[in-house]
Amino acid sequence: xxxxxxxxxxxxxxxxxxxxxxxxxxxxxxxxxxxxxxxxxxxxxxxxxxxxxxxxxxxxxxxxxxxxxxxxxxxxxxxxxxxxxxxxxxxxxxxxxxxxxxxxxxxxxxxxxxxxxxxxxxxxxxxxxxxxxxxxxxxxxxxxxxxxxxxxxxxxxxxxxxxxxxxxxxxxxxxxxxxxxxxxxxxxxxxxxxxxxxxxxxxxxxxxxxxxxxxxxxxxxxxxxxxxxxxxxxxxxxxxxxxxxxxxxxxxxxxxxxxxxxxxxxxxxxxxxxxxxxxxxxxxxxxxxxxxxxxxxxxxxxxxxxxxxxxxxxxxxxxxxxxxxxxxxxxxxxxxxxxxxxxxxxxxxxxxxxxxxxxxxxxxxxxxxxxxxxxxxxxxxxxxxxxxxxxxxxxxxxxxxxxxxxxxxxxxxxx
Numbered sequence: 001x002x003x004x005x006x007x008x009x010x011x012x013x014x015x016x017x018x019x020x021x022x023x024x025x026x027x028x029x030x031x032x033x034x035x036x037x038x039x040x041x042x043x044x045x046x047x048x049x050x051x052x053x054x055x056x057x058x059x060x061x062x063x064x065x066x067x068x069x070x071x072x073x074x075x076x077x078x079x080x081x082x083x084x085x086x087x088x089x090x091x092x093x094x095x096x097x098x099x100x101x102x103x104x105x106x107x108x109x110x111x112x113x114x115x116x117x118x119x120x121x122x123x124x125x126x127x128x129x130x131x132x133x134x135x136x137x138x139x140x141x142x143x144x145x146x147x148x149x150x151x152x153x154x155x156x157x158x159x160x161x162x163x164x165x166x167x168x169x170x171x172x173x174x175x176x177x178x179x180x181x182x183x184x185x186x187x188x189x190x191x192x193x194x195x196x197x198x199x200x201x202x203x204x205x206x207x208x209x210x211x212x213x214x215x216x217x218x219x220x221x222x223x224x225x226x227x228x229x230x231x232x233x234x235x236x237x238x239x240x241x242x243x244x245x246x247x248x249x250x251x252x253x254x255x256x257x258x259x260x261x262x263x264x265x266x267x268x269x270x271x272x273x274x275x276x277x278x279x280x281x282x283x284x285x286x287x288x289x290x291x292x293x294x295x296x297x298x299x300x301x302x303x304x305x306x307x308x309x310x311x312x313x314x315x316x317x318x319x320x321x322x323x324x325x326x327x328x329x330x331x332x333x334x335x336x337x338x339x340x341x342x343x344x345x346x347x348x349x350x351x352x353x354x355x356x357x358x359x360x361x362x363x364x365x366x367x368x369x370x371x372x373x374x375x376x377x378x379x380x381x382x383x384x385x386x387x388x389x390x391x392x393x394x395x396x397x398x399x400x401x402x403x404x405x406x407x408x409x410x411x412x413x414x415x
Contacts, residue, residue, distance in 0.1 A: 008044045010044075010090075010093055011045065011048050012035075013048065013050045014091050015038070015045055015090070016031070016050075016053065016064055017053050018098045019098070021083055021086045022101070024066075024127045024129055025063055025065035027063045028062050029110055032113075034097075037097070038097055041097060043094075056082060056086075102172060104133055105169055105172050107134055108143065111143060112161055116148055118148075118157070119158060122159070134159075140164075142161065142162060143162065143165055144162050163200050170199060171199070177208050178212065181212040183285050184214055184287050186282065187281065188292060190228050194228060197224075198216075201223075201224060231295075232295045233293045233294070233295055234293065234296065235293055235294075236294050236365055238365075238367055240373070241372065243373075256375050260366070260377065261323075262316050263314045263316075265396075268314075268352045270348055270363065271351060272311055272347070272348055273307070273347060274345070274346065275291065277303060277304045277310065278300065278347055278362070279294070279300075280298045280299065280303075283345075289343055294365070296380065301411075301412060319348075326346065330368070331344055331370060335370050340371075344369075347364075347365055349362055354407065354408055355411075357412070359409050360411070361409060361410065363381045364377040381404065383404070
């Protein structure tokens with residue numbers, strides 16, 4: 001029985017056509033890298049004989065280039081330039097891949113692929129287009145030169161990647177893992193701007209999954225005396241509510257609930273939602289379900305409104321019943337599975353009118369665990385809390401407003 005031929009996305013000849021238009025010429029190492037990159041992007045290449053562009057190209061000394069007398073900008077038959085002809089022939093998939101190719105990383109990969117690259121022979125390894133990129137890489141510090149003295153009588157200067165260059169390739173190769181790692185860093189209020197410094201201090205030959213951990217990031221900060229915390233990061237101080245069957249919450253616990261949920265001013269209300277729906281840096285992730293640090297001011301109320309997973313309240317009892325029932329609904333399935341480590345969070349956001357627009361500020365967090373409920377206050381909001389009846393009366397009459405609400409902050413119109 002005749003075996004069916006496997007269909008491929010593009011022909012090798014099309015890749016060569018695209019590479020010629022991109023670089024002017026391409027060597028075998030470059031073609032190998034391009035083929036591998038296409039395969040990683042799910043694009044397969046067939047190796048059929050050249051038929052359509054064979055009249056224009058030649059293979060000499062490990063490099064494919066235009067034959068003598070041909071120029072990409074010269075018109076061929078059909079009133080098209082040779083560049084236009086090759087661009088049309090390469091096809092949409094090759095063209096899209098080459099259009100989005102990171103050329104700096106491509107040149108660095110070529111340097112890495114060669115075991116040794118004599119700088120005096122650089123024109124043998126790189127096209128003029130690539131040479132211009134190589135000079136940029138040298139200026140940026142991604143590539144440097146050193147003397148290869150493995151054999152002293154014939155020592156020569158060669159190109160090598162710096163650790164900074166190696167980091168750039170690591171980031172491209174592990175883009176998906178880095179996205180998740182950055183989310184973990186943000187959830188702990190760690191400074192993601194230190195990512196490149198962190199990676200330069202690591203052995204990039206280690207498995208990426210073992211390298212990209214919060215523990216390693218913390219060790220990096222300790223070893224190199226770097227402050228890894230983002231600005232305005234703070235540790236939330238949770239206070240547990242005490243409940244007795246038949247008696248309810250004790251006096252201190254009722255006071256904490258009131259402090260967090262009571263609405264005094266006439267144009268104020270509170271919203272209750274999931275922390276990830278209001279904080280710009282999501283504090284709860286799959287790898288870090290516990291909120292150990294928070295930036296109370298780093299919020300985006302537009303995200304909360306877009307998600308729609310929140311309710312507004314002006315009454316303490318209604319707000320607490322909602323929060324309690326929502327946490328219970330989230331915790332009970334895990335409790336039934338005897339999962340005693342589960343933790344769920346809600347955030348309380350205050351909405352108020354100032355300068356004729358709605359403004360928002362976080363009041364605090366509610367934490368639910370199998371055996372308890374706890375509350376943590378935003379220190380700035382805590383300064384506004386008052387328990388004496390006279391001060392409350394003034395605020396309820398809108399005669400005395402804390403400074404926290406006398407400014408625009410996180411209004412939807414200026415986000």
